[in-house]
Structure formats: C-alpha cells, structure tokens
Amino acid sequence: MIPNAKITDAVVKEHGLTADEYALLLKIMDREPTLAELGIFSVMWSEHCSYKSSRVWLKTFPVSGPKVLQGPGENAGAVDIGDGLAAVFKIESHNHPSFIEPYQGAATGVGGILRDVFTMGARPIANLNALRFGDPSHPKTKHLVSGVVAGIGGYGNCIGVPTVAGETNFHPSYNGNILVNAMTVGLARADRIFKAAARGPGNRVLYVGAKTGRDGIHGATMASAEFTEESEAKRPTVQVGDPFTEKLLLEACLELMAEDAIVAIQDMGAAGLTSSSVEMAARGGLGIELDLDRVPVRETGMTAYEIMLSESQERMLLVVKPGAETIAERIFAKWELDCADIGVVTETGHLVVSKNGVVEIDIPVAPLVDQAPLYRRPYVASPKRVEIKAANVKVVDPVHALKRLMGTPDQASKRWIWDQYDHLVGNDTIQTPGGDAAVVRVRDTRKALAMVVDCTPRYCVADPKTGGMQAVAETWRNLTAVGAEPIAITDNLNFGNPERPEIMGQIVGCVEGMSEACRALDYPVISGNVSLYNETNGQAIMPTPVVGGVGLLDEYTKTVGIGLRQPGQALVLLGETKGWLGASIYLRDIAGWEEGAPPPVDLAAERRNGDLVRRLIREGKVLACHDLSDGGLLVAVAEMALAGGVGARLDASPAGIPAAGWWFGEDQARYLVAAASAEPILAAATAAGVPARVVGTTEADSLTLAGSGAISLDELRGIHEGWLPGYMS
Amino acid sequence: MRAAVVSFPGSNRERDIVMALERASGKKPVVVWHGEAEIPDCDLIVLPGGFSYGDYLRAGAMAAHSPAMKELKRKAAQGVPVLGVCNGFQILTEAGLLPGALMRNASLKFVCRQVHLRVEESQSLFTNAYEKGQVIRVPVAHADGNYTADPETLKHMEDRGLVAFRYVTADGRTDPATNPNGSIHAIAGIFNETKTVLGLMPHPEDATDPDAGGMDGFGMFKSLVDALH
Numbered sequence: 035m036i037p038n039a040k041i042t043d044a045v046v047k048e049h050g051l052t053a054d055e056y057a058l059l060l061k062i063m064d065r066e067p068t069l070a071e072l073g074i075f076s077v078m079w080s081e082h083c084s085y086k087s088s089r090v091w092l093k094t095f096p097v098s099g100p101k102v103l104q105g106p107g108e109n110a111g112a113v114d115i116g117d118g119l120a121a122v123f124k125i126e127s128h129n130h131p132s133f134i135e136p137y138q139g140a141a142t143g144v145g146g147i148l149r150d151v152f153t154m155g156a157r158p159i160a161n162l163n164a165l166r167f168g169d170p171s172h173p174k175t176k177h178l179v180s181g182v183v184a185g186i187g188g189y190g191n192c193i194g195v196p197t198v199a200g201e202t203n204f205h206p207s208y209n210g211n212i213l214v215n216a217m218t219v220g221l222a223r224a225d226r227i228f229k230a231a232a233r234g235p236g237n238r239v240l241y242v243g244a245k246t247g248r249d250g251i252h253g254a255t256m257a258s259a260e261f262t263e264e265s266e267a268k269r270p271t272v273q274v275g276d277p278f279t280e281k282l283l284l285e286a287c288l289e290l291m292a293e294d295a296i297v298a299i300q301d302m303g304a305a306g307l308t309s310s311s312v313e314m315a316a317r318g319g320l321g322i323e324l325d326l327d328r329v330p331v332r333e334t335g336m337t338a339y340e341i342m343l344s345e346s347q348e349r350m351l352l353v354v355k356p357g358a359e360t361i362a363e364r365i366f367a368k369w370e371l372d373c374a375d376i377g378v379v380t381e382t383g384h385l386v387v388s389k390n391g392v393v394e395i396d397i398p399v400a401p402l403v404d405q406a407p408l409y410r411r412p413y414v415a416s417p418k419r420v421e422i423k424a425a426n427v428k429v430v431d432p433v434h435a436l437k438r439l440m441g442t443p444d445q446a447s448k449r450w451i452w453d454q455y456d457h458l459v460g461n462d463t464i465q466t467p468g469g470d471a472a473v474v475r476v477r478d479t480r481k482a483l484a485m486v487v488d489c490t491p492r493y494c495v496a497d498p499k500t501g502g503m504q505a506v507a508e509t510w511r512n513l514t515a516v517g518a519e520p521i522a523i524t525d526n527l528n529f530g531n532p533e534r535p536e537i538m539g540q541i542v543g544c545v546e547g548m549s550e551a552c553r554a555l556d557y558p559v560i561s562g563n564v565s566l567y568n569e570t571n572g573q574a575i576m577p578t579p580v581v582g583g584v585g586l587l588d589e590y591t592k593t594v595g596i597g598l599r600q601p602g603q604a605l606v607l608l609g610e611t612k613g614w615l616g617a618s619i620y621l622r623d624i625a626g627w628e629e630g631a632p633p634p635v636d637l638a639a640e641r642r643n644g645d646l647v648r649r650l651i652r653e654g655k656v657l658a659c660h661d662l663s664d665g666g667l668l669v670a671v672a673e674m675a676l677a678g679g680v681g682a683r684l685d686a687s688p689a690g691i692p693a694a695g696w697w698f699g700e701d702q703a704r705y706l707v708a709a710a711s712a713e714p715i716l717a718a719a720t721a722a723g724v725p726a727r728v729v730g731t732t733e734a735d736s737l738t739l740a741g742s743g744a745i746s747l748d749e750l751r752g753i754h755e756g757w758l759p760g761y762m763s
Numbered sequence: 764m765r766a767a768v769v770s771f772p773g774s775n776r777e778r779d780i781v782m783a784l785e786r787a788s789g790k791k792p793v794v795v796w797h798g799e800a801e802i803p804d805c806d807l808i809v810l811p812g813g814f815s816y817g818d819y820l821r822a823g824a825m826a827a828h829s830p831a832m833k834e835l836k837r838k839a840a841q842g843v844p845v846l847g848v849c850n851g852f853q854i855l856t857e858a859g860l861l862p863g864a865l866m867r868n869a870s871l872k873f874v875c876r877q878v879h880l881r882v883e884e885s886q887s888l889f890t891n892a893y894e895k896g897q898v899i900r901v902p903v904a905h906a907d908g909n910y911t912a913d914p915e916t917l918k919h920m921e922d923r924g925l926v927a928f929r930y931v932t933a934d935g936r937t938d939p940a941t942n943p944n945g946s947i948h949a950i951a952g953i954f955n956e957t958k959t960v961l962g963l964m965p966h967p968e969d970a971t972d973p974d975a976g977g978m979d980g981f982g983m984f985k986s987l988v989d990a991l992h
Binding site: 192278 | 874976
C-alpha cells in the first residue's frame with residue numbers, strides 16, 4: 035500500500051458518506067482506506083449507484099411475466115416479442131448535469147442510455163425523452179430548453195437513432211431542477227442477450243472505446259445531493275459527449291457480439307471504471323484485478339483515484355473468452371478505437387487495482403455491494419386533497435377556453451422540439467411525434483413496437499398513489515390507442531430529498547400506485563432509474579415518476595393515428611365521463627386554481643375499455659383514435675383535427691354534467707375514436723360493458739360546438755403551433 | 764443496375780439507401796468501407812447520409828480525403844454516375860465534384876421534416892421518371908444544408924439547367940417560409956456539368972415505401988434503374 039493522505043472527518047464528509055457509513059466502511063476494510071478506496075466506497079454507496087433510499091420500495095414492483103426475458107438488475111430490461119427477437123429498453127435521468135450544462139448534460143444522457151441498451155447486444159431503434167422545465171418566465175428556462183433540445187438532437191441525430199417521442203412540461207417547481215429523462219429501445223436476438231456477470235477466473239478484462247480523461251469525476255455523487263447556489267461551480271463534473279465515437283463503439287460492439295468472444299460486457303456509466311468493474315465482479319461472485327497503467331488516458335499524471343472515478347463517455351468494459359482478445363483487437367482497430375487488456379478475472383473476490391506497480395485499491399467486492407447502506411426512511415403520507423365539484427368551477431365559454439388552452443406552454447405543439455430531432459432515420463418510423471405513441475417497425479417482420487413516455491406530476495403531487503397509477507395507466511392507454519398490446523414498462527422516479535419524510539411519502543405513494551397498476555394491467559417493470567435530491571435551496575420538484583411503456587403490434591399496417599382525415603365520420607367517446615375537474619389543466623390554466631384531488635383511476639375499467647379499443651383497431655373498425663388526457667374531450671378533438679386537417683361538429687354537452695366538466699374534465703380510461711359508422715362501435719361497446727356515446731361528426735375546416743360557437747382550424751393551428759417558436763425566438 | 768454504397772465511420776443512413784436501391788433494382792448493392800482503395804465495377808456509386816467523421820472540421824471535409832474517395836473521383840471522371848445524399852452531397856462539394864458549399868442552416872438548428880421539392884430538370888439519369896415541374900414530398904434531416912455558391916457559378920448552373928431540385932410549397936411555389944435551411948435560390952440539389960453527378964440534401968430514399976414515408980422518392984431510383992438497367 036502506498037503512504038496515504040490522512041482520511042479526516044472532513045474528507046469523509048466531502049465524499050458524501052455519513053459517520054455511520056464510514057464506520058461500516060472501516061468494518062468492511064478492517065483498516066483505514068486509501069483515498070482511492072474511499073472514493074470507490076463514496077460512489078458505490080451514493081444514492082445514484084446504490085439506490086439506498088429507494089431499494090426497499092423498488093422491490094415491491096412486479097417484475098416478472100411470461101414475456102420478460104430480463105428484469106431489473108442488468109444494464110437494461112428485455113421482453114420477448116416473438117420471431118426469436120427481444121425488445122430491450124430502459125430509461126435514465128441526467129437531471130443534475132443538464133441543469134448545470136444543458137447541452138452536454140442532455141447529450142451524454144442520451145449517450146449513456148444508448149450504451150445501456152447496446153451493451154445488452156441490442157441495436158438501438160429509437161430514442162424517447164421526457165423533459166421538465168421551470169416556469170417559462172424564469173430567466174434560465176429558455177436557455178435550458180434550447181441547450182437540452184440541441185444536446186439530445188446533437189447526440190441522437192449523429193449516431194443515427196431516431197428520436198421518435200417524448201413529452202415536455204413547464205412548471206415553477208422545476209425552476210431550480212429541470213428533469214431530462216432519456217429512454218432507448220433496441221432489438222436483439224432473444225437467445226443472444228449479453229449480460230454483465232464476470233465469469234471464468236483467468237479471463238482477460240478489456241477496456242474499449244474512448245480514452246479516459248478527468249471529466250465527470252464524482253458525477254454520481256453530485257447526482258446524489260441537493261443543489262445550492264454554488265452548484266454551478268460543479269460544471270467540471272459534467273461529462274462531455276462524442277456521438278461519433280459512440281457510433282463507432284456501437285458498431286464495433288455489435289460486430290464483436292456476433293463472434294463467440296464475449297463473456298460479460300458492461301458500459302462505463304455513472305462512476306465509470308469503478309462501477310463497471312465492481313458490478314461485473316459482484317454479479318459473478320468473483321474478483322477483478324486491474325492495472326491502471328494500461329488504461330488508455332488522454333491526460334497525463336492521472337492518479338488511480340481519478341482514473342477509477344472518471345466518467346469519461348463512450349467506454350465499455352469486457353470480459354472475453356480465452357483467446358478472443360485478438361478478435362476484439364482486430365474489430366476495434368477497424369473502428370479506430372482503443373482496445374486495451376487492463377486486467378484479469380480472479381477467484382479472490384477482491385477488486386485489486388494497481389498503478390505504477392503499487393496496489394492502491396484492495397476491496398472485498400461482496401461486502402462493498404451487499405452491505406451497501408439500505409435505508410427504510412421515515413415517511414408521511416401526503417395530505418388528502420378535497421374533491422372539487424365541477425359545478426363549483428368557473429364557467430368559461432368552451433371555445434374561448436379551448437383557444438387559451440391550446441396555446442399554453444404545456445398544451446402547445448412541441449413541433450419546435452421534434453423538428454430538431456431526426457425522427458425518420460432508418461425509415462421505420464410509421465407513427466411520428468405528435469400522436470399518442472410512436473410506432474417503429476421491427477425490420478424483416480410485419481411487426482412494430484409502439485413506445486411512449488408519460489407522467490402527470492400535478493396528479494402525483496395531489497395524490498401520489500393515484501398519480502403513480504395514472505402514469506402507468508396513461509402509457510398503457512397511449513400504446514393501446516395506436517393498436518398495440520402493451521408489454522412492459524421502464525420507470526424513472528424523479529423526486530426531491532428522501533431524507534424529508536414528506537418527500538419519502540411521495541415516493542412510497544407513487545411506487546405503491548404504479549405497482550398496483552402494473553399488476554392489474556399485466557404490465558411489469560423491467561428496468562428503471564431513480565433520481566432523488568431534485569431540490570434547490572430546499573425547494574423540491576413535483577413528484578415525477580416518469581413511465582416509459584413499450585407495446586407490440588403484430589401487423590404494423592393495422593396501426594391508427596390521431597388525425598381526422600375525412601369529413602362525415604362519427605366521433606365516438608368510449609369510457610365514462612363524470613366531468614372530473616380536480617387537478618385538471620382547465621382548473622389550473624383557466625380557473626387559476628392548482629388544487630383538488632386528481633381523477634380516480636379504475637384499473638378494471640381501464641383494462642376493459644382499452645381491450646375493446648385495441649380490438650376495434652385491429653378489426654379495422656376505427657380510423658383514428660386518441661386517448662383523453664390533459665384538457666379532456668375538447669382538447670383531444672382539437673388535437674385530432676389539427677393532426678389530420680379535418681374538423682368536427684360536436685353535440686352540446688349532455689344534461690347532468692356541467693359543461694366545463696364535459697368538455698375539459700379529465701376522467702380516466704377514455705378514448706375518442708373516429709369511425710365510418712358509429713353502429714358497430716356502439717354495439718361492441720355495449721357487448722363489452724363499456725360506456726359509449728356519439729359526440730359528433732367530422733367536417734371540414736373548423737371545430738363547431740353546438741350552441742357555443744366555432745373556431746377555424748387555421749386559427750386553432752396558429753395558436754397551437756405559435757407558442758413555442760414564439761417563446762424561443 | 765449494380766450499385767456500390769461507400770460507408771464511412773459515422774455514416775448512418777446507408778441502410779435506408781441500400782433498401783431503396785434494392786426495392787428499385789431488385790439487387791442488393793455492394794457496401795464499400797471507406798478505407799478500401801478499390802470500388803468494385805459498378806453502374807452507380809452512392810455516398811449515403813450521416814455524420815462521417817462526426818462532422819468534425821466541417822461536414823464532409825474529412826471523408827472527402829479518404830482512400831475510397833480517390834477511387835470514386837477516378838471513376839467519376841470516367842463517367843460512372845455518382846449520387847450523394849445529405850452528408851454525401853456535403854462530401855461531394857468538399858471533394859470538388861460539385862460546386863458551391865453547404866453552410867450551417869440559417870436557423871442554426873438541425874431540421875427534420877417533410878418538405879416539398881420541385882423537380883427542375885427531368886432530362887437526367889437521376890430524374891427521368893419525373894415530369895419537369897413535378898412536386899414531390901420527401902424528408903430532410905440535416906444541420907448543414909444551407910447551399911451557397913458565388914454569383915457566376917449560380918448563374919451558370921441556372922442557365923445550364925444544373926439545378927436539380929428546389930424547395931417549394933405544396934403547390935410548387937418557392938417561398939422563404941418553406942425553405943428549411945436558407946439555401947440560395949432555394950436549391951435542394953444540383954448536377955455537375957455532365958449531369959452524371961447529383962448531390963441533394965433531402966432524403967428520397969426515405970420516401971420509397973408506401974407504409975413509411977410514401978413513394979415520392981421512388982422516382983429517383985426508378986430513373987436510375989431505367990437508365991442504367
């Protein structure tokens with residue numbers, strides 16, 4: 035061991051470890067650690083890597099099902115989609131770095147999630163993202179939107195993976211902590227999924243990809259603490275992305291995977307070489323020995339501490355079969371990437387790292403991972419909110435209200451964003467951004483995958499359990515609305531400081547609701563990510579458990595979009611409308627009242643209604659379909675009209691439901707479908723026990739509400755398309 | 764028609780154009796790695812879209828100096844037709860096979876959307892299946908598609924009918940609002956002097972499938988197959 039810098043209480047604190055955690059470290063090590071060892075414990079036990087506050091709750095998610103090939107715990111989850119193929123997907127946050135350095139933060143978020151997916155042996159076929167920004171009038175918001183969107187585009191466009199869907203919200207609770215959640219979906223052969231467990235003592239450990247620099251050191255630790263005014267000084271901890279290198283790494287890895295060469299593969303993401311080597315060793319129950327003098331570096335004089343904790347991008351760690359080193363060297367040389375033999379798998383169960391011939395790190399892997407702190411933090415349930423009666427809500431002329439809603443930051447078209455993303459490369463995107471879910475074909479088959487990200491934070495803050503259920507149900511509904519069979523989800527839990535019982539209560543409530551919905555809908559969780567400490571100066575974000583859903587279409591030509599394309603079609607509303615306005619967009623943006631309990635989620639109705647809609651789509655009885663969500667019925671009709679260029683004449687609101695509740699209520703489990711004839715839809719609905727009602731007929735060029743006036747599609751389009759470009763210019 | 768597609772590190776739309784060529788000709792094109800000094804005998808050489816060398820230095824600048832490009836220039840000089848799409852167009856201007864340059868989009872942003880193009884010249888082996896003046900709908904996806912050239916070059920190209928495609932409205936009019944990148948004269952694609960080299964920013968290859976993007980781009984591949992068999 036090298037002579038050591040004195041590990042003082044201040045040094046321990048700087049590494050984010052509590053006194054108790056440090057005591058545990060000493061017990062495991064049975065001696066004072068070196069600084070490099072302390073660094074390793076610090077990142078491995080950070081919230082970001084260890085999930086120490088959320089792990090007990092994550093275990094309550096349903097994670098299995100007949101189609102699940104790989105659940106949580108690997109680089110990404112995988113589900114069987116038939117034809118010997120698997121869909122591999124995961125979502126991940128890059129919130130803290132994106133706030134500090136929006137372009138690079140967002141870009142490397144995309145790079146990281148792409149690597150998680152192709153590490154599994156899957157070729158990425160689509161990217162999605164869920165973005166949350168602060169109030170548009172906040173001085174930083176515009177700059178953050180501009181940088182994040184450019185960063186996501188800059189990375190995804192260059193690597194040639196289409197960015198096909200997403201969502202963007204604005205709310206003051208994100209003023210100091212934006213959310214950038216990126217999801218990747220890939221395709222792999224079901225019998226060729228690569229994992230990250232080291233096997234075979236004596237097998238060589240290869241480092242491939244970009245060189246290691248000093249960027250991103252302690253990124254994982256940064257992502258595990260609250261922000262303060264000084265956080266901007268942490269800009270050097272944000273990594274810098276190079277999508278060109280990632281494209282080469284992707285092609286080289288897939289080429290190597292086609293050979294019989296790889297035992298285990300793990301990307302170097304958060305905590306870089308540390309987490310990749312520790313996790314590989316831990317999963318295999320083995321040890322790993324690394325010689326840092328052989329690690330390709332791009333800066334001189336890097337210490338063991340720096341090399342082990344660097345979060346330089348576009349790097350992978352491999353364990354290869356005996357003799358396969360030369361195959362790897364040949365392939366990586368072709369792609370002009372570094373490939374270095376930096377170590378060996380051992381039987382010792384220890385991570386042993388040397389630099390300049392001196393062992394600087396010697397940590398028993400099993401206790402480092404298995405004895406990582408695990409907290410069942412105290413929590414208090416969020417106070418119940420009162421139910422708001424639609425009859426008590428301010429009445430505004432519905433056409434007037436629609437005009438205002440269609441131009442609000444949350445409801446306005448996000449075309450300005452997706453115009454900057456190559457959503458077409460690959461020529462398999464058959465439902466493009468702007469609909470309920472994207473649909474991307476599965477090459478060489480008639481199948482397609484539908485995919486979506488969603489969350490309604492205002493419901494989650496109003497009632498975490500209902501909000502959690504709703505986030506899952508809404509993605510299920512979105513997939514259903516394009517005709518797909520929902521298969522599984524990935525989730526990104528974004529919350530504030532879990533050491534505060536009220537925040538912990540939000541986490542517990544949301545997870546409980548999500549689990550319940552996943553169980554009821556046979557829609558398991560196969561991967562995910564947790565981002566906590568999204569607070570600045572004690573102000574937490576709204577609870578934002580983003581759900582990424584993936585579904586399957588057996589015949590891609592059967593999909594339908596949201597656009598109304600022909601006059602004279604019947605518009606049929608499926609599902610029950612009571613006119614729920616609590617926690618709605620209408621209540622917030624028209625009545626100026628951010629209050630009330632959110633709409634209840636009835637999972638049995640959700641399933642019944644969704645199964646009917648999917649069947650009608652597959653039978654070809656439905657020509658367009660849109661689920662009802664933010665803004666309710668009238669916003670849905672307006673979106674359908676703008677998407678297809680054909681308007682509608684809508685009947686007056688029925689007796690017994692206040693007009694605002696009818697037009698803008700956010701009752702769940704509802705769909706609006708367009709059909710050549712209403713009769714077969716109504717008959718099928720009656721047979722299935724699903725409430726159904728004809729609400730109008732399509733007609734050219736305008737939206738007319740019986741008894742309340744009309745608006746031309748041109749005017750509506752101007753409002754809907756105008757806000758974001760106007761704001762950003 | 765035997766086609767060869769040259770692939771560079773960072774190319775990412777080579778599969779799209781391989782599929783389009785295959786749909787039109789019934790034959791799988793050969794894909795040639797940029798480091799190869801030889802391009803096999805073929806009737807057409809294609810430079811696909813993407814970000815060769817990550818667009819470092821300038822889009823297309825580094826690819827223009829690769830070994831395969833030396834060979835491509837030699838074959839182009841012998842009259843072998845060359846098609847460059849998007850990044851391929853950028854490479855062709857950097858290599859001097861086409862005049863002018865492609866600058867950063869006027870918006871300074873990447874742009875991906877469906878655009879309308881007017882076919883300015885149907886007397887070429889790339890466009891003979893279209894009518895002159897026909898309007899087609901194909902996508903663009905680029906950050907550096909803002910075409911420019913000096914006034915004499917422009918005048919020469921306009922006089923000689925070397926402008927192949929222009930960005931227009933759905934009803935065929937040029938309009939600054941429908942020009943996605945600020946290109947001078949709304950130029951979307953140009954020929955060389957002999958009309959054996961075509962470079963264009965839009966992606967006709969992503970409009971050759973009735974289920975994904977429509978068929979408006981198919982005419983280019985059909986033209987090539989008709990002319991080159």
